[in-house]
Amino acid sequence: MDEFDTYKPIYLQLADRIKLLIVSQELKAGEKLPSIRDMAIFYNVNPNTIQRTYSELEREDILVTKRGQGTFVTEQKEQLADLRGILKEEQILMFVQEMKEMGYNPDEIILGLQHYLKKGRGYE
The missing domain is CATH 1.10.10.10 (Winged helix-like DNA-binding domain superfamily/Winged helix DNA-binding domain)
Known part of the structure; x- marks a missing residue:
């Protein structure tokens, strides 16, 4: 554990x-x-x-x-959908903050993420 x-x-x-x-x-x-x-x-x-x-x-x-x-x-389906949305937003916020701290601008972050997803990473 x-x-x-x-x-x-x-x-x-x-x-x-x-x-x-x-x-x-x-x-x-x-x-x-x-x-x-x-x-x-x-x-x-x-x-x-x-x-x-x-x-x-x-x-x-x-x-x-x-x-x-x-x-x-x-x-309550609505409550569960809200929870899913909240957790997604929290993860995005942490990711974007870390990328900004490394000096990436919004366009670089989006392009990097698109490139990553196009390669199929994370969805095996």
């Missing part, structure tokens, strides 16, 4: 991991997540950390807890 970074609270790092699983369709709309206890064992963290992670994702309307049944990925 990956180690956690010290720059960000573990519960937020776990929330980010769950969001990636949802966006990548490894966790689908309406799918049940592991119990708090099972997740805590899997990630080797305190169950309170998982509870906080699940609570944060519920607050963001990404997860839904059904009393007596467990915690599930929301079935």
